[in-house]
Amino acid sequence: MVRSVVLGCGAYLPARVMTNHDLARIVDTSDEWILERSGISERHIAADGELTSDLAAAAGRDALAAAGLGPEAIDLVLVATATPDRTFPATAARVQAKLGITGGAAFDLQAVCTGFVYTVATADGLLRSGVARRALVIGAETFSRILDWTDRTTCVLFGDGAGAIVLEARPGEPAVGERGVIASYLRADGRLEDLLYVDGGPSSTGQVGHLRMAGREVFRHAVTNISEAVETVLRQTGLPADAIDWFVPHQANKRIIDATAKRLGIAPEKVITTVQVHGNTSAASVPLALAVGVADGRIRPGHLVLLEAMGGGFTWGATLLRW
Ligand code: UT7
Numbered sequence: 001m002v003r004s005v006v007l008g009c010g011a012y013l014p015a016r017v018m019t020n021h022d023l024a025r026i027v028d029t030s031d032e033w034i035l036e037r038s039g040i041s042e043r044h045i046a047a048d049g050e051l052t053s054d055l056a057a058a059a060g061r062d063a064l065a066a067a068g069l070g071p072e073a074i075d076l077v078l079v080a081t082a083t084p085d086r087t088f089p090a091t092a093a094r095v096q097a098k099l100g101i102t103g104g105a106a107f108d109l110q111a112v113c114t115g116f117v118y119t120v121a122t123a124d125g126l127l128r129s130g131v132a133r134r135a136l137v138i139g140a141e142t143f144s145r146i147l148d149w150t151d152r153t154t155c156v157l158f159g160d161g162a163g164a165i166v167l168e169a170r171p172g173e174p175a176v177g178e179r180g181v182i183a184s185y186l187r188a189d190g191r192l193e194d195l196l197y198v199d200g201g202p203s204s205t206g207q208v209g210h211l212r213m214a215g216r217e218v219f220r221h222a223v224t225n226i227s228e229a230v231e232t233v234l235r236q237t238g239l240p241a242d243a244i245d246w247f248v249p250h251q252a253n254k255r256i257i258d259a260t261a262k263r264l265g266i267a268p269e270k271v272i273t274t275v276q277v278h279g280n281t282s283a284a285s286v287p288l289a290l291a292v293g294v295a296d297g298r299i300r301p302g303h304l305v306l307l308e309a310m311g312g313g314f315t316w317g318a319t320l321l322r323w
Contacts, residue, residue, distance in 0.1 A: 001173040003180035004124040006323055007069065007166040010062025011291035012055050013044040013278060014160050027152035034156045039254025043159025043279035045144045051085045055162035056140035057098040059287070063136065063164035075104025076132035078123055080115025080139045080283035083146060084108060087202045095138065104132055113250055113311025115139055115283030120307065120319050121184035127169040138164040139283035146198055148210040159279035163287025176237055179301065179322045185232045186317040192221065196312040219256060222310045226260045229318035230308055237320055241265045246299050250309035251275035251285035272298065282311065299323055
């Protein structure tokens with residue numbers, strides 16, 4: 001039996017910062033509105049020519065350094081992204097080349113904002129089935145490239161960034177008392193596509209398209225779906241909510257994070273919230289928050305960490321792991 005243990009974590013945010021005040025010069029909005037409705041103060045925007053694979057490679061390099069590993073140690077690169085460099089090849093293959101990784105497999109996973117949670121579960125499955133031994137798992141996005149910068153209801157909410165972890169196969173069954181991924185729960189409901197989607201793509205319009213969202217509806221579903229995912233993972237493991245050391249939610253909106261934590265009975269001081277400094281970075285948001293929690297010493301080896309996310313599709317899910 002094998003379980004997947006986290007060896008290190010990394011992050012990258014592009015240098016350019018766009019504040020709410022900057023946005024108020026582009027669309028009819030204000031710092032007060034954005035802050036009150038979403039908790040976001042600023043977001044990072046990739047430079048011209050800076051691609052999702054560049055962000056992903058930077059976060060991946062950071063995670064490898066934290067794990068004390070070189071490129072030869074990795075035999076699986078997974079990138080969760082909805083904003084790939086090209087229609088093909090997979091951004092993961094480009095990241096593999098940029099990092100000098102030459103062994104094993106590389107592919108992208110598309111579950112929009114739930115991408116990182118889906119990808120951790122996928123890597124865990126591949127490690128446990130013996131397909132790979134060490135996986136570099138990345139969430140990376142350049143959502144600035146798919147925003148309609150004239151639509152104030154969406155362009156104020158999103159940003160660019162990347163985060164990554166290294167997972168290693170270790171002997172022993174997944175267990176609540178042991179380090180590693182303990183349980184994952186993944187869901188999708190394709191009937192709700194029209195509430196959050198991009199109005200383009202290679203096989204429909206031949207254009208990249210722009211993000212469209214019915215914000216209020218998504219908000220309502222988010223709290224319900226995230227709560228369902230977290231409750232299911234806790235039920236699977238027999239743990240009460242107060243056993244969790246750190247709740248690391250998808251960073252879309254502070255109001256969603258606060259409402260979900262309250263509904264689940266997770267104390268506010270156990271919630272890692274970073275949405276204020278990078279906005280909604282889709283698949284990158286959970287590992288970006290993880291990297292902050294690790295860097296400032298809150299998340300330490302042996303801690304129980306609960307990840308969750310919800311996004312376009314709809315997709316949603318949660319993963320419980322012991323760091
Ligand atoms: O990762 C998963 C994907 N997304 C999410 O999780 C996002 C989920 N949704 C949300 O976070 C929130 O619904 C929003 C932040 C998008 C919006 O907050 P809300 O409290 O649901 O506001 P609303 O959409 O009900 O809009 C309230 C008002 C409207 O004006 P009226 O109709 O009341 O006159 C909007 O036109 O705010 C107006 N508005 C704005 N005003 C200033 C919408 N966007 C803006 C803006 N600045 N940027």
